[in-house]
Amino acid sequence: MTDDKDVLRDVWFGRIPTCFTLYQDEITEREAEPYYLLLPRISYLTLVTDKVKKHFQKVMRQEEVSEIWFEYEGTPLKWHYPIGLLFDLHASNTALPWSITVHFKNFPEKDLLHCHSKDVIEAHFMACIKEADALKHKSQVINEMQKKDHKQLWMGLQNDKFEQFWAINRKLMEYPPEDNGFRYIPFRIYQTTTERPFIQKLFRPIASGGQLHTLGDLLKDVCPSAITPE
Numbered sequence: 001m002t003d004d005k006d007v008l009r010d011v012w013f014g015r016i017p018t019c020f021t022l023y024q025d026e027i028t029e030r031e032a033e034p035y036y037l038l039l040p041r042i043s044y045l046t047l048v049t050d051k052v053k054k055h056f057q058k059v060m061r062q063e064e065v066s067e068i069w070f071e072y073e074g075t076p077l078k079w080h081y082p083i084g085l086l087f088d089l090h091a092s093n094t095a096l097p098w099s100i101t102v103h104f105k106n107f108p109e110k111d112l113l114h115c116h117s118k119d120v121i122e123a124h125f126m127a128c129i130k131e132a133d134a135l136k137h138k139s140q141v142i143n144e145m146q147k148k149d150h151k152q153l154w155m156g157l158q159n160d161k162f163e164q165f166w167a168i169n170r171k172l173m174e175y176p177p178e179d180n181g182f183r184y185i186p187f188r189i190y191q192t193t194t195e196r197p198f199i200q201k202l203f204r205p206i207a208s209g210g211q212l213h214t215l216g217d218l219l220k221d222v223c224p225s226a227i228t229p230e
Helices: 005-012 048-055 083-090 118-137 140-144 146-156 162-172 215-222
Strands: 014-023 035-040 069-072 099-102
Touching: 005 162, 014 048, 014 083, 035 048, 048 118, 118 140, 118 162, 140 162, 146 162
Parallel strands: 014 099
Antiparallel strands: 014 035, 069 099
């Protein structure tokens, strides 16, 4: 995987054209123009929040501005989900640009976690990386890294720097030649149902008979409804 640089680049540079529109009930001193961005699929909404906030605060009274949050067609968008995941869950069948509504009031406490700084999303991101490495390498790779390596991984994502990110991330995606793949494949299958938003369980990359498992094998095991008989 780490040698397939063209594929990695295509995934990294996936973008979603997006139109941010201020909620109609927000109080403004003049009409708020929409704000357009190409959002990286692998990033987080909280990493573009500053740009969006700066655009709309130009037309708002300062006393009317509190914690910013986003929604799509009535659904609050979870900041700890990657942007591409949010689009696929809620808007994959919609025409582009993706239309996101911006709010500065009435934060939906029951639906969203608060995110007061980028430190919060960085901590969430690194927790996911550590969880994945625990499944793949018993945490050996991530624990052998220095703090500056962790920081470079995060800054590469935050600043949309492919080379900076993959210089560190490739270590997490490799395994010794004598090993037959990772211990387990870290994955989550997200669903639109609220009862169980995602599926996650232990899954080995190689079957007991020695054959390599495929994505189809994983889906048949953990989400058989996703596989049609044909």
